[in-house]
Amino acid sequence: MEKYQQLKERMAEIMDVTMAAALLNWDQQTQMPPAGAEARAQQLGTLSKIAHQMHVADETGRLIEAAAADLDGADYDSDEAAFVRVARRDYEQATRLPPEFVAEFSRVTALAHEVWAKARAENRFEDFRPSLEKIFDLARQAAEYLGYTDHIYDALLDQYEPGMKTAHVRAIFDELKKDLVPLVHAISERLDAVDDVCLHQEFDEDKQRDFTYEVIQKFGYDFNRGRVDRTVHPFATNFSINDVRITTRYDRTFLNPALFGTLHETGHALYELGVDPALERTPLANGSSLGVHESQSRLWENLVGRSRGFWKHFYPKLQQVFPTPLGGVSLDTFYGAINKVQPSLIRVEADEVTYNLHIMLRFELEQEILEGKVKIAELPEIWKARMQEYLGVTPPTDALGVLQDVHWSSGLIGYFATYALGNLMSVQLWDKALADAPDIPSQIERGEFDALREWLRQNVHRHGRKYMPDELMRRVTGEGIQSRSYMRYLKRKYGEIYGL
């Protein structure tokens, strides 16, 4: 076990540097005085260079193989076997990309990000087009370096959703789309059945904060192991299993951003907080994938936070906090409002029903570009046409269309699918949790969340990165990722709300 211990210490030091970089990034977003940005960029560059060099060093590879030999025959589920399995996968991925390519990729995306921000602000897609072409070229090269057998997109998808294949995701999404588009159309004919004017009122920020903090502490978020700050774009981050921080934003005239945004980030945080402490300072101390991570944020935000049972307990409290404007608003009206469906242009503002269609659009376009079926120059028009087809709305500008998301400018090709996969998995896990612990709904109606959180911790959180997403779903629910459960959930919930 000596080599295993050496490998563990080496990976622990790499984790230390990575976590330090994460803290520098958190500080930049939440605390740093503006003039500190230039030096901070240098510091972050140096830390990631050091972590990368330590990671791809030949010595790391030798230790991994020696540790694997040490552990030959170890139980697949053991921490040790999982550690070496994940360390090897990470090492292979990291060493496949030549250092010059990594540097070029960083350089191009750093510049492209600036270009994109300006192009979006000025609604000038043409200004961004050359950068985007370059980025898709680099993504193609990255895929070739990383390697694939079936589809070039597999290599990119695998970076964010390990083990998932394009054909598999496509089959899931096709199935989903078949049922989802008709549902969206049916609801679209009854949009007036729900109005959400009660959410667009004046809500004191401090009161929003106090109420939200009370809820997330009941969820199990522990301020001894985390904290909440304000940022323009909310996120969750962690520097150890015992230091998991989230951020949120407040809108004085709209309840949703702070409330549901915080529940969402808390879902991410509970995942990291629930990882087995024995995995601290190992590459296993993280979520299985972006999709599984999203399943946790969506579960707490939507399955819990937008459920009738949850608000049976919390709505009277919210009314006490905001007698104006909510005193005279019934629970039914409020419940409808927070679940209002509205086909719209912007992904991040989309409701539960239409959200996945935004994702499918991007998932399909990325592949069509990589396959050469769609040219970057044609994107704006195709985007508009496809939005009309899926959602029945046409973006009046590219800023509200193809330019809306930050991902492509940052080189994140293959990423979007994880959002929709997360939505699907959230319902699969929810169904299984309720089957195993039927008391969960009645606990939630009493404002208690221990049974749900502990079930998730036991079945998902504690494993960290031990299992790949589809593997994890099979272990926990008995089947892989599918869309059936999600559609059943949507139809039942929205059928009732919209009287379908």
Next chain:
Amino acid sequence: MEKYQQLKERMAEIMDVTMAAALLNWDQQTQMPPAGAEARAQQLGTLSKIAHQMHVADETGRLIEAAAADLDGADYDSDEAAFVRVARRDYEQATRLPPEFVAEFSRVTALAHEVWAKARAENRFEDFRPSLEKIFDLARQAAEYLGYTDHIYDALLDQYEPGMKTAHVRAIFDELKKDLVPLVHAISERLDAVDDVCLHQEFDEDKQRDFTYEVIQKFGYDFNRGRVDRTVHPFATNFSINDVRITTRYDRTFLNPALFGTLHETGHALYELGVDPALERTPLANGSSLGVHESQSRLWENLVGRSRGFWKHFYPKLQQVFPTPLGGVSLDTFYGAINKVQPSLIRVEADEVTYNLHIMLRFELEQEILEGKVKIAELPEIWKARMQEYLGVTPPTDALGVLQDVHWSSGLIGYFATYALGNLMSVQLWDKALADAPDIPSQIERGEFDALREWLRQNVHRHGRKYMPDELMRRVTGEGIQSRSYMRYLKRKYGEIYGL
């Protein structure tokens, strides 16, 4: 210049890691949730190990010598020559201590710190004695590794006050003590001439904060390049020339901690903020020494913040902020109160007059221990006797005596002298600033500080670590560090206040 550029890039990366560690430390003191401490200690350990390894690597030494050859004949005052001079000095110091010794020193002091904190809380010097003996042994070993010609203490002092010799400091302190002890005795007979009851009243914390922020912004502290947080023990720290943060603490029933503490830390911060931007990411981007740093904090805290001219402008404003309890308190009474002299037991609470005697006590004892003239076991009794001799007070307990300071438990032997040297330099610089810019006092009476701050920036701040402390003083004031100016300042100011 190629080797010089390579050296510069290498040192810049070392600085990046060091600054990252400083941020992790700041976060731990100001933001981190309590449970994050264990992982944070690991992360800090890894970052300092990496920075140390990069620093002491043979490659660093080779680059320094090659860069020095590149620059042969460069102007002593140039950034380049100063860079290589300081890099070489740092490298030589760092490489003289064997890695095993550095590790042992860290281990012993980390444990000793815990032991000391407990021993102080329980007033049990005997519990701390073995740790302190071990630490002085290690300090002796460190001095032997670092090397010295005249006195073993030179090697330790040089770590904090580069270039200063023990004999030199001793001569300065002897001169100072000769005049200071009689002054303290003279004031001690008239202690009732001043009372500070007006400072020990109820002061709303938010109002303390707003008033203090207004003052430091007028000093020139720029919230675009820094921020203020709360900690139990205030400090200043920086992560770049454009990100210099301070901390403070508030006492609801005593005005001094927040007010003068913040002015003090702002003095440190203005030094770092005033370093020439061309020195960013080099080892020159820091203060010349701890003593020169303290001269800046003391200058803004005492020469400015405890002066009559300053309060001529600000006292009416402070009275507006706190009509109760200050509305009926005259400027004279207030000015006396903030300058009240009181021989006392605790160094950090000491006034301007008695403070340096606390330092001399420690400076002398450290040498006597290293010379074998005083045994650790005898320290408590010698401390009490010496306090009676210098200050006319005898600590009733060791917690209020030899156990009061954190420094020794952290292995900081040779450090205390820098506080007193800082006091002396503050007045030397102040006198020279007023000679060069006679408008300074009248500006201060108008609440303006540009002339003073710019003089300091021009003469002290912008140079960073280019010059050693005594060298800097000779360049700026025409003579080395001396006690004459400080004593003249004390006699004039306190002669007036106490009617001597």
